[in-house]
Amino acid sequence: MDTVNTSLYAIPAAYLLAFVPHVINVSPRTTMDAVKGRMPAAAYEMAKRADAAHQNGLESFSPFAIAMVVGNLSPTLSPTTLTLAATSYLAARALYTLVYIANTTPAVAALRSSVWGISVASWMVVLYKVAAGAVLAVPAAK
Template sequence: MASGLFDTTKNYSLYAVPAAWLCAFIPHAYAAFSSKSFDNRSPRTYSESLAKDQTLDQAKKNCILRAESAQMNGFENLPLFTTALLAGNLASLPSSTLNTFAAAYLASRVLYNFIYINNTTETMANVRSLVFISGVGMCMSMFVMSGNALKSGMQNLL
């Protein structure tokens, strides 16, 4: 039996899909509650409404726009992560591997959101890009590991 907070012999990886969705959604919630310009009847016009809002300074508007961009990036990235996890589960990768990749990916998304929303320098933009690439790299690693496991499994059947 594994010690610690979680039994790493159990596969918790698919629970990371709703957690990743939440990581993608939270920046939008932050943005929506950060100004009175957000109108839930027409959420896609938020950027236009925000530009016209005279009650916020430009720095705050930029922060809100970055939060919206972080949200879009999260949802754009969600299919890659979900598919990589499904491939890993299909290939019967070890639970500890799946759990580790899922947790690391979620951590990368939380860090990515934080950096993106608070970023005001070129250096931090570069750090954000590195964090993004690390999350994508984790997904690609799961695909490669899954492909190798499936290839080996198929060779053993022949």
């Protein structure tokens, strides 16, 4: 028996996760240039990274959401596959956000890129499996 499919619940969770960096953003509705002189340089750089992590989360959200919806409409994907993909994406995005904000060295930057790759792979696998299932389901020409 398959597990409960929680992948559609991951869509609003992913959207909210993209806004987590605003928790540490000193002036979330102000441009970064406007606050540059009012805060220590290290805090300003961290706020810039938080803003970049937020923007990246929003950029990553749409393909993830599309993959979850399409995956749920596909008869070829199991609830286990979808739940695993959604959980992997959310975990990778949470770690990505933390690593992005803390990034101050080339080693951490490499880790950030690796975690980003995991988050992208989680929804790409779903789209690939849907496409592979659709290709297999096409009737042969007469």
